[in-house]
Amino acid sequence: MIQKLAEKIKKTHAPICVGLDPMLKFIPEHILQKAFSECGETLEGAAEAVWQYNKAIIDAVYDLIPSVKPQIAMYEQFGIEGLRVFQKTIDYCHSKDLLVIGDIKRGDIGSTSAAYAVGHLGRVTVGSHAYAPFDEDFATVNPYLGTDGIQPFIDVCKEEKKGIFVLVKTSNPSGGEFQDRCSDGRPLYEWVGEKVAEWGETHMGETYSYVGAVVGATYPEMGKVLRNIMPKSFILVPGYGAQGGKGSDLAHFFNADGLGAVVNSSRGIIAAYQQEKYREFGSSNFADASRAAVIDMIRDIDQALGTAN
């Protein structure tokens, strides 16, 4: 999968993923009303609206991009009905040959991480059968519990040729509260980065490792350091766009081969029609606005990397 990600990035010339993080306030009124009229103002109705919204956006952008990143919390907030749409969205993205990064940020003690790993990336055994419940291609994981919370994910990734992105330096304002704490002369995020590199050595693709890292676009200088600490890891970069990260901040996250990073944008793409810049599309053409925003994002990153034709 990490090879497929690299190949798809080269082919699309778009080292990006679209964050499918639907909030009801992003969804155009006509979609909400149709879903509510069919299913009522219920969890089922909300989930149906999310599904129609996602589907339209995926249809509008899938040929431009290698990957999507659904944030499971935005589905989990609607309970079982929401999670059913999380699953449906993953399946639909696969039918469009998109790689799916499940933004699940799970992490627990060994046996529990193993359960998350089979549920999201692997197969769970029931009697003499095996099932892949959610079947993402990659998942984000939280490192707070250390190696034995990460290893079960890597074990499943080896079996399935899938990958993880470990939270190293997150994009949010309080990210540094614990992550920046210095010990033995280096901040915690660097120690986590060292571990990512070490874990990564145990599950390598051709050039890049199946063990990647999450480093926020909002911290470009730290990204530069972490790029060097983890040369073989893909970096998933959230925080571009709505959270304040700019194209010019992104160069540090890439390697000289133009690979090694996947930049995520969520509301900047899926709710583009609500921005002044794309307002002309109107809410009825929200998916076209998303397509325009993807094209602009690709150009912005392309220019930042100095590879614009």
Next chain:
Amino acid sequence: MIQKLAEKIKKTHAPICVGLDPMLKFIPEHILQKAFSECGETLEGAAEAVWQYNKAIIDAVYDLIPSVKPQIAMYEQFGIEGLRVFQKTIDYCHSKDLLVIGDIKRGDIGSTSAAYAVGHLGRVTVGSHAYAPFDEDFATVNPYLGTDGIQPFIDVCKEEKKGIFVLVKTSNPSGGEFQDRCSDGRPLYEWVGEKVAEWGETHMGETYSYVGAVVGATYPEMGKVLRNIMPKSFILVPGYGAQGGKGSDLAHFFNADGLGAVVNSSRGIIAAYQQEKYREFGSSNFADASRAAVIDMIRDIDQALGTAN
């Protein structure tokens, strides 16, 4: 809810929670076979087996204990069907007046943590209605993202009079890899503990805060220090029993009032019939074995606290 937890602990004389962490290998053959014959060797069949197993254990122990702690990963591994049983288990526990600590270890950037918080502890708004999808009473959360990942949980907890337990020092062998890193003379877990105390001040019950902490029974000396750093926080203590924590290790986690800690045991209770000590019950009386194990655990802790009658 934190008041209710304290009152129920006093009433049952049992500062414990039973970890409802069902793995298929714990479930007696006759339950598995019945579920598979009804639903096939499918995710639905696995979920049905989990449900029958949980229900029998809850029926056998609910009058002895104040709370349960279902570990969501053990349900999530079976996808939507599993999560449906997670929800059903919570509802059933509530019908037995048990407090439910959702062991979900979620944590993300602000807007995403807010979605988890409404999904698990609060209510999500759909049009002019509001729904409580999972409706746990407490949830465990991961602090790696700092205050703005925790605050949305506290905001929802204030509205709902519910609580959280923040991971401070986890029970697993690699827990110290990052958590023990020293900065400014103190390990990271102490810095997280300081924050828990600070967050806790903002949402107090009568005596204890709605913001608690997770500290593993496997690290009693660290528990002693953390007890002092967070005097008003309940400590959820995993790692007793199967993970190696002993009753004698637990005294440090409690305050002088005999409160302030809830000790969890999962497989030690729910799979008691598989242990040599309770083997006489046999797999057909597995729930009675669980009841015997709960009684033994309460006695063990009681003796450790020196309050045995």
